[in-house]
Amino acid sequence: MNLREIQKLLDAEVLSGEEYIDREVKTVFACDLMSDVLAFVEDKTLLLTGLVNPHTIRTAEMMDINAIVFVRGKMPDKETLNLAEENGIVILITKYILYTSCGILYKNGLAGAEIVHK
Amino acid sequence: MNIKLSYDIAKSDFSKAGEASSNIKKVLRQLGIPADIIKRIAVSTYEAEMNIVIHSDGGRIDLLVTPEKIQVKAVDKGPGIKDVELAMKEGFSTAPNEVREMGFGAGMGLPNMKRCADEFHISSSLGNPTEITIIVNI
Incomplete structure (x- = not known):
């Protein structure tokens, strides 16, 4: 599924990286704990989170995650958006809560990311 | 040819936290290092950098790239870990x-x-610097 379809499904607004909106996404990881994103995620995946700060972007950057959906209508500040822009990371924002956002995407065929327990 | 870079990491400076790791990641990409190796270095360096910012009195991250390996050394000014x-x-x-x-x-x-x-090596004790060495083979 590409990000444009995800944007429609989640009734989301694009805050950064509009030019990359046709990027394909195969899996999703949803989490407010960046420590766990860093420890568990292996795939190139879409990150859904309610944690809106520059460290979410930094974490995505380190993990080669190139798209993030901020849930619960949480608006990132300018610093966070600039960092996303700098790193070519697409930022979407949806009013849906995390649970509902995941449910919508799952119902439409997007699977969860594979995580690694080593 | 070996490449050496060094970054000072300030205590409690959350706005800058991650800049060194980001820079290291970009340097490794320019050097043409494979993406999976870059990711392993980027993640471990970012964890080390956050640790210095969160837990220490400030410190330094040194990157060494040789044809065989990438080494990241994170050294802080204390206060050390009680039980490693x-x-x-x-x-x-x-x-x-x-x-x-x-x-x-x-x-x-x-x-x-x-x-x-x-x-992976770590040495630390209470009242002393913590020194962490991360090596990823190319």
Whole structure:
């Protein structure tokens, strides 16, 4: 599924990286704990989170995650958006809560990311 | 040819935290290092950098790239870790609430660094600097 379809499904607004909106996404990881994103995620995946700060972007950057959906209508500040822009990371924002956002995407065929327990 | 870079990391400077790791990642990409190796170095360096910002009195990260390996050395100015074995356990954390609110402090940092590395060394004791070496073979 590409990000444009995800944007429609989640009734989301694009805050950064509009030019990359046709990027394909195969899996999703949803989490407010960046420590766990860093420890568990292996795939190139879409990150859904309610944690809106520059460290979410930094974490995505380190993990080669190139798209993030901020849930619960949480608006990132300018610093966070600039960092996303700098790193070519697409930022979407949806009013849906995390649970509902995941449910919508799952119902439409997007699977969860594979995580690694080593 | 070997490449050496060094970054000063300030205590409690959350706005700059991650800049060194980001820079290291970009340098490695320019050097044409394979993406999976870059990711392992980027993740472990970012964990080390966050640790210096969160827990220490400031420190330094040194990057060494040789044709065979990438080495990241993170050294801080203390105050040291009381029980290194306990700190290496997944889920053990002494991070304050403000750090948890930023999505960190889950007690996954040190174990994650070890997981990403081909070689991992840590030396620390209370009242002394903590020194961490992460090596990923190319």
